[in-house]
Amino acid sequence: MSGPIVIDMSRYVGDALEKGEVQLSIDFKPALTKDVLDKRVISDFQLLRNKVFKNSLKKLLPSSLIPIIVELSNIDPEKKVAEISKEERLGLVSLLKDFRLTVLKLDGWEKAIVTAGGVNIKEIDSTTMKSKLIDNLYFAGEMIDVYGPTGGYNLQICWSTGILAARS
Numbered sequence: 001m002s003g004p005i006v007i008d009m010s011r012y013v014g015d016a017l018e019k020g021e022v023q024l025s026i027d028f029k030p031a032l033t034k035d036v037l038d039k040r041v042i043s044d045f046q047l048l049r050n051k052v053f054k055n056s057l058k059k060l061l062p063s064s065l066i067p068i069i070v071e072l073s074n075i076d077p078e079k080k081v082a083e084i085s086k087e088e089r090l091g092l093v094s095l096l097k098d099f100r101l102t103v104l105k106l107d108g109w110e111k112a113i114v115t116a117g118g119v120n121i122k123e124i125d126s127t128t129m130k131s132k133l134i135d136n137l138y139f140a141g142e143m144i145d146v147y148g149p150t151g152g153y154n155l156q157i158c159w160s161t162g163i164l165a166a167r168s
Contacts, residue, residue: 004150022103049082118145128168138165
C-alpha cells in the first residue's frame with residue numbers, strides 16, 4: 001500500500017506493530033452507506049447481467065483493484081452476473097465496505113519520506129529556533145520533533161523554521 005493516507009498512518013502503525021498485530025479496515029466507498037452501495041451494485045448488475053462477474057466491476061472500482069476483490073469475494077469470476085445470489089452480492093458489498101488487511105511490516109528507513117522524532121520542542125525557543133540548553137545552537141526542519149500530515153506541511157515546517165533560525 002502507498003499514498004498520502006498510508007504515509008500519514010505509518011507513524012501510528014509502526015508504534016502499534018511493536019505491540020502486536022495491526023489490522024486495517026478500508027472502506028472503498030465511504031460516501032455510500034451499505035444499503036446505498038447494495039442498490040448501486042444491484043443497478044450495475046442489472047445492466048451487466050450477461051457479463052461474467054470478473055468483468056462487471058469496471059464502473060465501481062479501479063482496474064488494479066478488481067482482480068483482488070474478485071478473488072476475495074469468493075464469487076466464481078466466470079459466473080454470469082445474473083446468477084450471483086443475494087448472499088454473494090451482500091458479501092461483495094460487505095467486502096467493499098470493510099476490506100480487512102493485516103499489516104506485517106513497514107518498508108523501513110530506505111523508503112521513508114518523512115521522519116519522526118528529533119529535538120523536543122520544549123528545548124527550543126520558538127521565536128528564534130535557538131536551543132534553550134546550548135548557547136548559539138539553532139534547529140530547523142526535521143531535526144525538530146514535529147510532524148505534519150502529508151500535503152506539504154513538513155516542507156513548510158522546514159522552510160519556516162530554517163528562515164527563522166537563519167534570521168536569528
